[in-house]
Amino acid sequence: MQLVPLALFAVELSGCGRRATPADCQLIVDRSVELSMKETDETDPKLVAAREAEVRSKLGDELKSCESLRVTDKTMACVRGASTTEELDKCLH
Numbered sequence: 001m002q003l004v005p006l007a008l009f010a011v012e013l014s015g016c017g018r019r020a021t022p023a024d025c026q027l028i029v030d031r032s033v034e035l036s037m038k039e040t041d042e043t044d045p046k047l048v049a050a051r052e053a054e055v056r057s058k059l060g061d062e063l064k065s066c067e068s069l070r071v072t073d074k075t076m077a078c079v080r081g082a083s084t085t086e087e088l089d090k091c092l093h
Helices: 006-010 022-039 045-059 061-068 073-081 085-092
Strands: none
Touching: 022 045, 022 061, 022 073, 022 085, 045 061, 073 085
């Protein structure tokens, strides 16, 4: 399983939207992990939560750099509603 598609850092960089919050960045990472694990048939909430924490820890400063990017409410709604990693990637491009 990939660590996290670096689509996290492909979030729209246009002038519209608002600066991503730490919660936005965490949501993007967590959804990526959750959907990746779901695609490998791993859905145990404890294992998913542990993997999310592990990935956030490994990303460290990269995750903080996400906060300098711009997102829209539409983008974040898409992230929340994505049901596959492919859909999530489309949300972020």
